Amino acid sequence: MEKKILLTDCPDAKGLIAKITNICFKHQLNITKNDEFVDREQGRFFMRTALEGNFNDATLLGDLDMALPQGAERRLVASGRKRLVLMVTREPHCLGDILMKCYAGALDVEIAAVIGNHPDLGALVEKFGIPFHHLSAEGVQRQQHEEQVIQLVDSYSPDYLILAKYMRVLTPGFVAQYRGRIINIHHSFLPAFIGAKPYQQAFERGVKIIGATAHFVTDDLDEGPIIEQDVIHVDHAYSADGMAAAGRDVEKSVLSRALQLVLQERVFIHGNKTVVFK
Amino acid sequence: MEKKILLTDCPDAKGLIAKITNICFKHQLNITKNDEFVDREQGRFFMRTALEGNFNDATLLGDLDMALPQGAERRLVASGRKRLVLMVTREPHCLGDILMKCYAGALDVEIAAVIGNHPDLGALVEKFGIPFHHLSAEGVQRQQHEEQVIQLVDSYSPDYLILAKYMRVLTPGFVAQYRGRIINIHHSFLPAFIGAKPYQQAFERGVKIIGATAHFVTDDLDEGPIIEQDVIHVDHAYSADGMAAAGRDVEKSVLSRALQLVLQERVFIHGNKTVVFK
């Protein structure tokens, strides 16, 4: 008995749930979990259907294509392991949490490689038997550096590229290579404190909460579709550095949760937003 | 165009989602939100289907009865206003929050009456033009008092009976009259601190969180199906009274949220647990 996930994203129409679940039933597939959402304003339908049974992918998808409205996107995903490439700079906490969760089997994913624009995290990565590549951006033109990164990333054919505190801005050219497949952790509760030094900004504003945001990367810095956010409470006694230290736990936990959601095929990108079936 | 909610609770079987949604489609009803859950261990299926359209209740339910397995329960509920009777003792915070939410239109419900075993909250209730009845339990036998309460409650034919800090234990005889229709707020994160004086117990144990639990009332004190729970953080500086004061906001918010969930037909009772579709 196999397990697969059917993801449907199409213009809204009457009877879609009935049609899709009927086709699954006809194929003798058991639905173990079904989630749907209709954006009525935009007339768009999203459904995630977790299925069990013996799959004939081609006929199943063929039947769906006949039933679904024009402009429908549908995918049938085997719940196999995805491959990641992680990009980092110097801070180990997000990287460390992902490494440890993979080691413990709590994230079912293969970390193909880690790329750092600084060498600092190489020793940690190598403890886990994972290749680490140091591609310095110093003294290299931005475009040339990104081309090196792209070449290296592509050599691993990852499903997703995870920016686990990668502290460089990516150009539209880079982002275009991996549309909808780059996930970043930003160390603020976006849209507050976009850009550099969010904890310093938070300290200066005197906020009573700090947070973190995991989002898909688009051309607009810190403006991509948000997957997951969380906050913790702080007070006047926190320096900017104290906020940064306290924020690390929420950063790593938000990134890990976002990653888990994406890996379990729970996240649809919908314009500049996400639909997330938890 | 009407709106109704179809609630299905039956033994699990293959194709249930397909069958039910198909019947809805056949009746030209639009599904605006569908939630389902299968308890695989116990082989039980739960589904809440929010529908829009023109309803022929008899034929719809007839079609469902033919499609659903033996032992199925299904209800088609018009999303009209429910009627409540509230029972209180002396503390105004939960009562006050419900009164204010109704006044503001945030809870779409009719409060038919409030019954207090003390007279203290009469003045507050009457500000809102709602009948208040003082039924003292002093100098009356427990059974006799409960019979008076039952008679009064029944004169209002409420859908639910809400114990908004009603500080008396109800007998099995009373509970049997309103099975699955009495909701209580207990001032601890159950199952911790069952019984009397939970804040005093929490103080003595030195816990770092306190909380509240809204649950259906069954014969076993504080053991009924839990609908909603939440906590807040406390520390060594809180006295038992300080915990009680701090806990009032979480009590009122947990009870209001539980009530909202029940009123929106989002809660199934499933043995000694609940299935809650948020």
Add this chain to the structure above:
Amino acid sequence: MEKKILLTDCPDAKGLIAKITNICFKHQLNITKNDEFVDREQGRFFMRTALEGNFNDATLLGDLDMALPQGAERRLVASGRKRLVLMVTREPHCLGDILMKCYAGALDVEIAAVIGNHPDLGALVEKFGIPFHHLSAEGVQRQQHEEQVIQLVDSYSPDYLILAKYMRVLTPGFVAQYRGRIINIHHSFLPAFIGAKPYQQAFERGVKIIGATAHFVTDDLDEGPIIEQDVIHVDHAYSADGMAAAGRDVEKSVLSRALQLVLQERVFIHGNKTVVFK
């Protein structure tokens, strides 16, 4: 035995805690709770000292003035009831929570009056025997309207002016009349979503948290010192209106908590920030 709170705000210097607590001891005052904070960057010292005993205010303050550095501010506050004027527009939830908490004795404060720029909330306020004044801003020049408000507010001599969802922007001229004494609730986790329609902005950005911020009002809209903030989680299924409905509970709770902190003399304004001793 009286209870008072000593608030000290002065340039930092060695031995301040020793000096101040010594003077209290010399006056045979018992310290029941002491909190202090040093902003080392700015060299500023803040201390809140809760005292019990028999007070000779003049000699106590005289002794303190001799011991404290130049530029020190110190206040000895009897823990008596403060007077509030509330300003509202149409939404009842923040007003209602404050009214109910006062009624229940959970906020030890006198609500002298409520002023609305719309008449809608008059009936609610009057249930509680509190004067309500409708001062419409329609067809009146902004300055003239504010002068009417000031005149009315001043006739009540309140300690604080609480904007409990007052949906008009106040001019610098108005704010100058009540510097450090106007508290507003903004329906977002500032600095995100400054200005109008924060829930609409939050909906459009696709955030996964929404929140509320209580702050002192200064000339810069939504930029004053933050007293308290909190958030709740939302998802793709929330419309802007749904976010607004869900946000009301966090708005009212954040405003009530901020108000409680201010009333208990736990809040220092420190430039554009606050020091809050919880």
Add this chain to the structure above:
Amino acid sequence: MEKKILLTDCPDAKGLIAKITNICFKHQLNITKNDEFVDREQGRFFMRTALEGNFNDATLLGDLDMALPQGAERRLVASGRKRLVLMVTREPHCLGDILMKCYAGALDVEIAAVIGNHPDLGALVEKFGIPFHHLSAEGVQRQQHEEQVIQLVDSYSPDYLILAKYMRVLTPGFVAQYRGRIINIHHSFLPAFIGAKPYQQAFERGVKIIGATAHFVTDDLDEGPIIEQDVIHVDHAYSADGMAAAGRDVEKSVLSRALQLVLQERVFIHGNKTVVFK
């Protein structure tokens, strides 16, 4: 300039803050943070004073001893690194979080060794260059096993013994060796679900929150002084295993926070409770 922390725990008396801070001032020590708490019911005073300056420990403590009431305990602690021995069974998440935090410098502590009653976590520990000892409890008498553990622990002279998901109950004899120095993480929000399989218990009770509790170990299982607690929300869709998986993040974060609080000398044991200055 050195930094030390003065911890005072004594019968309450008038003027204690003044006396202690005065002595510090006389010694030309700067107080960078002071926290105190009086348990008025039990007449006990607790103070944590963070100091900077040049210390003459003997004369400082001598001066304090003359000023403090009979029965006072006071300690002057250099803010140096503490030594830990960790005890584990099979689950890596709490261990992994502590290892990673130490590696990243986020926990300033020396992990002297890790002892496992199963061999599973040896490979992980050794990645970080820390000794791992497998002391199986199989086929050994309980007392004999504990004697082996004690001998091994003592060979490392740790300040604290951390039970990072050590799944065996310790005897009073063992606990007596390390009174107030053993910290355990229990996978429930105590006092709910004491004993074995708390997630299974939580699943069966149908709770809507699960949590974790870090506490000092005493002779009474899961009854020791609580240091830190937190919870997460769950729903009907979580199996007992799903709860366990979701709970791991809160377990590791509660244990790490408790450990940080203890290492920073913020925790007093007070009977069966703690006083924690955050």
